[in-house]
Amino acid sequence: TKELLFYFEIYFVIISDTVSPGFFSAFQAFVKVQKSKAYYKRYQVKFRRRREGRTDYRQRKRLCCQSKNKYQSPKYRFVVRFTNKQVICQIVYSLIDGDRVLTSASSNELPRYGLKVGLKNYAASYCTGLLCARRLLQKVGLDDVYEGNTEIDGNVVKTEVGKTTYFVDEVDEDKRPFRALLDVGCKTTSTGCRIFGALKGAADGGLDIPHSEKRFPGYDRDSKEYDADMHRERIFGGHVGEYMEYLEEEDNTKYQAQFAGYIENEVEADGLEELYEGVHEKIREDPSPSEKKEFTPDKSYKRKAKLTLEERKQKVQEKKDAKKAELEEDDE
Numbered sequence: 348t349k350e351l352l353f354y355f356e357i358y359f360v361i362i363s364d365t366v367s368p369g370f371f372s373a374f375q376a377f378v379k380v381q382k383s384k385a386y387y388k389r390y391q392v393k394f395r396r397r398r399e400g401r402t403d404y405r406q407r408k409r410l411c412c413q414s415k416n417k418y419q420s421p422k423y424r425f426v427v428r429f430t431n432k433q434v435i436c437q438i439v440y441s442l443i444d445g446d447r448v449l450t451s452a453s454s455n456e457l458p459r460y461g462l463k464v465g466l467k468n469y470a471a472s473y474c475t476g477l478l479c480a481r482r483l484l485q486k487v488g489l490d491d492v493y494e495g496n497t498e499i500d501g502n503v504v505k506t507e508v509g510k511t512t513y514f515v516d517e518v519d520e521d522k523r524p525f526r527a528l529l530d531v532g533c534k535t536t537s538t539g540c541r542i543f544g545a546l547k548g549a550a551d552g553g554l555d556i557p558h559s560e561k562r563f564p565g566y567d568r569d570s571k572e573y574d575a576d577m578h579r580e581r582i583f584g585g586h587v588g589e590y591m592e593y594l595e596e597e598d599n600t601k602y603q604a605q606f607a608g609y610i611e612n613e614v615e616a617d618g619l620e621e622l623y624e625g626v627h628e629k630i631r632e633d634p635s636p637s638e639k640k641e642f643t644p645d646k647s648y649k650r651k652a653k654l655t656l657e658e659r660k661q662k663v664q665e666k667k668d669a670k671k672a673e674l675e676e677d678d679e
Contacts, residue, residue, distance in 0.1 A: 400533060401532075401533065402532075402533075403533055410528055421440035421441065421442070422440065422528060423438055423439070423528070424439045424440070424528050425479075425529050425530060425546070425549055426439050426530040427530070427545045428532060429467065432455075432466070432467065433453050433454045433455050433467065434454040434467060434471060434472050434475045434541070435453050436453075436475050436478075437450065437451040437452075437479070438479065450479060450482050451479065452476075452478040452482055453475065454466040454467065454475045456478065457474055457626065459637060460474075460478075460626045460629040461625055461629060462623070462626045463608075464608040464612055465587060465609070468541070469584075470581070470582060470583060470619075470623055472542070472548065473548035473551075473582050474623070474626055474630065476544065476550075477548035477549065477551060477627060477630055478548075478630050479548075480548065480553055480554045481553070481631060482636065483525065483554070484525065484553050489522060489553070492522055493524055495516070495550075495552045495554075496551040499551060499579060499582055499627070500575055500579055501547075501575035501576065501579035503550075504550065504551075513526075513555050514550055514557060515555050525554055526554075526555040526556070527554055527555070527556055528556070528557065529546055529556055529557075529558065536562060537562075538561075538562050538563075538564070538568070539563070539564040540562065543562050543563055543564075544582070546558055547563065547578075547582065560573045560578075563578050564577055565577030565578040565581075583619065583620040583623045587619060588617070591609070591615075595616075
C-alpha cells in the first residue's frame with residue numbers, strides 16, 4: 348500500500364501541469380470527524396457557576412471536603428471578595444444544601460471607626476480582615492483568649508504545639524484557636540495582592556489561618572528574602588502617602604481630582620499612619636456590628652395613571668392637528 352501511495356503521488360505531480368484545475372475537484376481532502384454524534388449524545392454541560400467563571404470547583408472541593416472521622420465538624424473558610432467600591436470578608440462553612448455565613452465584615456463599615464476614604468486599598472483590606480476576625484472571636488467567646496498581634500510589624504506569627512503549627516502568638520491549653528482556610532475565589536494570587544492584606548489583618552486579629560510570607564509585599568522570589576518593614580508600610584498606607592506627596596508636587600491638578608475625598612476629609616499624607624492606628628484600636632474596642640436601620644421607602648413619588656384608549660387617540664389627533672396647522676402657516 349505504501350508503494351501504491353508513492354506512485355500515486357508521483358503521477359499526481361506529473362499530471363498537475365497538464366490537466367485543468369477542475370480535474371482535481373473530484374479529489375476531496377479526507378477530514379476526520381472529531382466530534383461525532385456519539386460525542387454530542389454523551390456531552391454533559393459544566394456547572395452553571397463554572398460556565399459563568401464564578402466558582403473554581405477544583406479549589407472549592409479541597410476547601411470544603413472534610414475527613415469522615417471529624418464527625419461532621421465543618422471546615423471554615425475565610426472568604427475575601429472585592430467589588431467596585433468595597434472589600435468583603437466572611438467566615439463561611441458549607442452544608443449539603445448550601446453555604447452558611449458565620450460572620451461577615453465590609454469596608455463600608457470602616458467610616459464608623461474613623462476611616463472615610465480609601466475603602467478598597469491594601470490598608471483598608473487589612474482593617475476589614477481585622478474587623479472580621481475580632482467580630483467572629485467575640486461571637487464564639489474567644490476574643491479574651493486570643494487577642495491577636497497588637498504590635499504590627501509585618502512578620503508571620505506562628506507557634507508549634509507538638510506536630511501541629513498554629514498561626515497565633517500563643518495557644519491556650521483549654522481552647523484551641525479558631526482555624527479558617529483562605530478562599531480567594533477566581534482572583535489571581537500575585538505577590539502583594541490586597542487579598543493577603545485581608546489575610547494578614549485576620550491573622551493579626553487572632554484567627555488561625557495557615558499562610559507564609561511568600562505572597563506578602565516585600566518578599567523577593569529571586570533572593571528568597573522577606574522585608575517585613577515594607578509590608579508594615581503597606582499596612583499603614585505608606586504607599587498611598589508617597590503617591591499623594593509625589594502627585595501634589597508634580598501635577599497638582601491631578602492631585603486635586605484624584606484625592607478629592609482625602610482633601611475633603613482633611614486627610615494628609617503625613618497623618619495616614621496615625622489614622623490607621625486609631626482605626627485598629629477602635630476596631631479592637633468594639634467589633635460588634637451596628638444596629639440595622641429599618642428601611643422606609645419614599646412614598647412621595649406616585650406613578651401616573653394609564654391613559655385610556657380614547658385619551659390616547661385624542662392625544663394623537665391633537666398632534667396631527669398641530670402639525671397640519673404648522674404646515675398651513677408655512678405655505679401661507
